[in-house]
Amino acid sequence: MPPPAHEHVRNALWVSIVVTGVLGGIGVVWGILAGSQMILLDGLYAIVGIGVSVLLLRAASLAATPPTGSYPFGRAGATPLAIALQGLVMGATLVYAAAEAALVIVDGGSDVDAGSGIAYGVIAAVASVIVWGWLRRRAGTEDVLVSEAIAWKVAAWRGVGMVAGFSILGLVAGSPWDGLAPFIDPAMVIITCLLFLPASYRLVRDAITEVMEGVPGDTIRTPVLEAVEAVRDDHRLDEPVTRVTKLGPRLYVEVEVTVDGNVTVHQQQAVRLDLERRLDDLPYDVWLNLEMLPRVLQPPLAEEPA
Numbered sequence: 001m002p003p004p005a006h007e008h009v010r011n012a013l014w015v016s017i018v019v020t021g022v023l024g025g026i027g028v029v030w031g032i033l034a035g036s037q038m039i040l041l042d043g044l045y046a047i048v049g050i051g052v053s054v055l056l057l058r059a060a061s062l063a064a065t066p067p068t069g070s071y072p073f074g075r076a077g078a079t080p081l082a083i084a085l086q087g088l089v090m091g092a093t094l095v096y097a098a099a100e101a102a103l104v105i106v107d108g109g110s111d112v113d114a115g116s117g118i119a120y121g122v123i124a125a126v127a128s129v130i131v132w133g134w135l136r137r138r139a140g141t142e143d144v145l146v147s148e149a150i151a152w153k154v155a156a157w158r159g160v161g162m163v164a165g166f167s168i169l170g171l172v173a174g175s176p177w178d179g180l181a182p183f184i185d186p187a188m189v190i191i192t193c194l195l196f197l198p199a200s201y202r203l204v205r206d207a208i209t210e211v212m213e214g215v216p217g218d219t220i221r222t223p224v225l226e227a228v229e230a231v232r233d234d235h236r237l238d239e240p241v242t243r244v245t246k247l248g249p250r251l252y253v254e255v256e257v258t259v260d261g262n263v264t265v266h267q268q269q270a271v272r273l274d275l276e277r278r279l280d281d282l283p284y285d286v287w288l289n290l291e292m293l294p295r296v297l298q299p300p301l302a303e304e305p306a
Helices: 006-036 037-064 079-104 113-137 143-172 178-211 216-234 265-279
Strands: 241-247 251-257 283-296
Touching: 006 037, 006 113, 006 143, 037 079, 037 113, 037 143, 037 178, 079 143, 079 178, 079 251, 143 178, 178 241, 216 241, 216 251, 216 265, 251 265, 265 283
Parallel strands: 251 283
Antiparallel strands: 241 251
């Protein structure tokens, strides 16, 4: 099966980069003028995301290049490596923001206008939901777009969290709990960071698992095992040993099965073609290795002497 088309991946990433740049710039300026760490974090997070998106774009291009003398199996590993770096950058940004927010709390908090924060949160949430939905519809099984969509989902929840947090700030200001108002903005930053650090961890974990040729998730592995089992039943084969791993857009499937020693090359090819046909519906570049080994026959028992 030929590799999936990557032109739509590049186009979608460029749209994401442009929108990220616009929202990031707005967030930084708005955060500085409003004196809000939370809004500033959202803007800076978006700007950092531009670099990550460009990296994902480059990774998608590398993964789509054909094999060369230096890379005889292609560069499919560029995709999980870029996603792992994306997770690390996201995590580092969140840790830094949480540390800065903690220092602000120690220094006595910050004075932020609730109405300004709510307005920004609504804009950020609505824009992020639109881009997230748009990317999710185009992602399919393209890891870089799935990863980019997750980043926009996180951004959408940050916007929702800001609306909720600044609404609480508006209710607290001027109330008997007015003394808590300066701490709400930095507290939102810390809560946001703690909530979204697991998403960064999962990106890194899954990407490293891919690079280390670990077992893919059930949504990938189960259809492969079902195809192998169907071929086994149709051709009356022994119980096979099946290994499945995924690297970027490529899916490696290795099947070992024992057969009678008189099986011909034509019969082996028939089994291979049947399995290839069943795997062809998977949305990956499938690399199949089917190994049919002669069954080891037990030697006849020696007759006991009379």
